[in-house]
Amino acid sequence: MAFTLYTLIQTAILCTNAIAVLHEERFLSRIGWGVDQGVGGFGDDPGVKAQTLNLIRSVRTVMRVPLIIVNSACIVLLLLFG
Amino acid sequence: MSVNKLKYFFAVDTRYVLKKLMILMFPYTHQDWEVRYHRDTPLTPRQDVNAPDLYIPTMAFITYILLAGMALGIQKRFSPEVLGLCASTALVWIIIEVLVMLLSLYLLTVHSDLSTFDLIAYSGYKYVGMIFTVLSGLLFGNDGYYVALVWSSCALMFFIVRSLKMKILPSISSDSMGMGSNAKPQLRLYITVATAVFQPIIIYWLTSHLVR
Numbered sequence: 001m002a003f004t005l006y007t008l009i010q011t012a013i014l015c016t017n018a019i020a021v022l023h024e025e026r027f028l029s030r031i032g033w034g035v036d037q038g039v040g041g042f043g044d045d046p047g048v049k050a051q052t053l054n055l056i057r058s059v060r061t062v063m064r065v066p067l068i069i070v071n072s073a074c075i076v077l078l079l080l081f082g
Numbered sequence: 083m084s085v086n087k088l089k090y091f092f093a094v095d096t097r098y099v100l101k102k103l104m105i106l107m108f109p110y111t112h113q114d115w116e117v118r119y120h121r122d123t124p125l126t127p128r129q130d131v132n133a134p135d136l137y138i139p140t141m142a143f144i145t146y147i148l149l150a151g152m153a154l155g156i157q158k159r160f161s162p163e164v165l166g167l168c169a170s171t172a173l174v175w176i177i178i179e180v181l182v183m184l185l186s187l188y189l190l191t192v193h194s195d196l197s198t199f200d201l202i203a204y205s206g207y208k209y210v211g212m213i214f215t216v217l218s219g220l221l222f223g224n225d226g227y228y229v230a231l232v233w234s235s236c237a238l239m240f241f242i243v244r245s246l247k248m249k250i251l252p253s254i255s256s257d258s259m260g261m262g263s264n265a266k267p268q269l270r271l272y273i274t275v276a277t278a279v280f281q282p283i284i285i286y287w288l289t290s291h292l293v294r
Binding site for chain 2: 002003004005007008046048051052055
């Protein structure tokens with residue numbers, strides 16, 4: 001399995017896109033992964049589920065605009081250079 | 083990620099490098115694995131042989147790439163693109179491993195002082211084992227390769243488990259009321275063991291095509 005840095009960038013873009021398309025009210029709330037179920041435990045150690053939900057929510061909030069830019073750039077580059 | 087933090091990792095000297103290489107190849111007699119502190123800041127590698135550094139991983143990485151080129155050249159399979167491919171493959175595997183470690187440490191809220199550079203350092207120590215494996219594979223053929231693979235895998239697994247155990251696993255769990263800490267030590271143990279088990283797999287993966 002020969003990786004190049006380009007493969008890594010592709011993987012990162014695809015994974016971030018996959019997290020960003022998870023819709024909040026159509027999907028995440030249905031399976032119990034909504035933002036209101038994220039904050040459950042008091043004390044200083046939230047569980048694994050709370051941390052993952054936090055992570056998903058942060059990625060979606062932070063990467064929304066950069067993803068638009070990066071995706072547009074990818075589309076233009078792929079159209080031009082195949 | 084400042085330059086000062088990076089300078090800490092390159093503050094090594096010859097004595098430290100020799101001792102660390104000895105520990106990497108034969109960690110079974112090393113007694114004290116605790117990283118020593120001096121008023122809340124960790125000691126530099128010059129003063130503490132247990133401190134992680136980035137000099138050995140960087141040098142080992144470059145040596146591994148050169149050795150890969152030489153091994154392919156001996157078998158007449160060399161071309162400059164292959165060298166670049168080998169280098170970027172190894173680099174991508176380091177990045178993947180560090181990202182997975184960071185993700186698992188974040189998800190399990192392990193409050194350790196392992197920074198990104200520490201993880202890069204621990205992840206880069208396997209290149210010393212890889213160099214040893216490839217060299218003995220070139221010198222002694224297939225048998226030498228497998229013997230060296232087993233030896234460096236065991237040594238590296240022992241080294242990783244002992245080094246990370248201090249940082250990840252809790253020594254005294256007196257903060258929570260005992261509610262959430264039942265699953266935690268187990269999961270933390272799994273992380274340490276998984277990291278250790280990953281090392282021989284990646285050593286084999288990155289070196290077997292060089293010693294045919």
